[in-house]
Every structure is written in C-alpha cells, then in structure tokens.
Amino acid sequence: MSAFLSPLVASRNQLTRTNPIKSNFVRNMASSSTSTGRQATRIPGPVETSIQQKIIEAFQPILLRVYNDSSKHSHHAAMRAQGGGSGETHFAIHLVSPSFTGKTSIARHRMVNALLKDEFDNKGLHALSLRLKTPEEWEKEGGGEMRSE
Numbered sequence: 001m002s003a004f005l006s007p008l009v010a011s012r013n014q015l016t017r018t019n020p021i022k023s024n025f026v027r028n029m030a031s032s033s034t035s036t037g038r039q040a041t042r043i044p045g046p047v048e049t050s051i052q053q054k055i056i057e058a059f060q061p062i063l064l065r066v067y068n069d070s071s072k073h074s075h076h077a078a079m080r081a082q083g084g085g086s087g088e089t090h091f092a093i094h095l096v097s098p099s100f101t102g103k104t105s106i107a108r109h110r111m112v113n114a115l116l117k118d119e120f121d122n123k124g125l126h127a128l129s130l131r132l133k134t135p136e137e138w139e140k141e142g143g144g145e146m147r148s149e
Contacts, residue, residue, distance in 0.1 A: 044068070047088035047123050051116060055095060058115050062135050063096035069129070092129040096138040108132040 044052065048068055055064055069090040093112065100108045109130055119125040133141070 045088045047119055047125055048091070050119060050123065051091060051093070051125075054115050055093070055112070058111075059095060059097040059099045061095050061097045063094065063138065065092075065094040067092040067094075089124055089126040090129075091125070091127070092131075094131045096133045096135055098135055100132055100134045101136075105132070 044066075045068075048066060052064070052066055055061065055066075068088060069092050070087045072090065095112070099111070103111070109132065112130055112132065113120070113128070116125060116128070
C-alpha cells in the first residue's frame with residue numbers, strides 16, 4: 001500500500017499535523033512494509049502521480065492521502081488486463097480541502113470523479129474509495145488518521 005500526503009508528517013499509525021500555512025511543499029511518503037518491518041520507499045506510478053498532481057492543483061489540500069489498493073484486486077481476471085496490467089486500478093483517497101465547504105457529499109465525489117475523468121477513461125483507473133472532508137469536519141473528528149483498516 002502506498003500513501004501520499006500533504007502537508008503532514010505521517011507514519012502508518014499516527015499523523016502529526018504541521019502548520020498548513022508554513023507548509024508550502026508537498027512530501028511524497030509512499031511506502032510499504034518489508035519483511036523486517038521497516039518502511040521501503042516506493043516511487044508512485046504514472047496514474048498515482050497524475051491523481052496526486054491534479055488533486056493538489058485543483059483542491060489545494062490540507063491533507064491528501066492516496067493509497068494504491070490495486071494489489072487487493074490483482075487476482076481478478078479483469079484487473080490483470082485493466083490499465084495494461086499497470087497495477088494502478090484501485091485507489092483510496094482521503095482529502096481535506098476548503099473547496100468542499102458548503103458542498104454535499106455527492107457533490108464532493110462528483111468534483112473528484114470529474115477531475116479524474118481522463119484517468120478513468122484512458123489510463124486504467126477502475127475504482128476510487130473517497131473520504132472527502134472540509135477542514136472543519138476533519139478538526140471536529142480530531143484531525144487524525146482517516147483510514148479505517
């Protein structure tokens with residue numbers, strides 16, 4: 001599983017929030033566990049990179065985590081062929097952005113899906129799991145990890 005985040009410093013079990021005003025950079029924290037329990041850095045593929053860049057430009061997130069969940073679906077025959085076997089078909093995205101203020105859940109989902117239309121139509125993206133929050137909603141929930149596993 002990989003994760004991309006901005007502007008946070010994170011480990012798999014804990015997130016520590018930094019000041020988003022002072023954090024004018026995006027850090028790639030894509031990682032996966034190795035057999036020794038250490039974190040190994042993994043370079044995101046082209047679909048994941050495109051998703052990250054588009055979301056950052058469009059939503060200017062306070063929190064962005066992109067998980068490549070494709071390996072959980074790689075045994076499906078259709079997924080082996082989808083995206084040319086790129087392993088970039090299924091993603092979970094957790095996004096906190098002021099752009100969602102005043103928008104319903106369905107409107108937020110439509111915004112992200114419309115943004116990633118090219119990835120769905122031409123780059124093999126098959127499925128998205130979305131958790132989309134405003135900064136106020138995220139703070140109300142404690143401002144921590146949004147992934148339930």
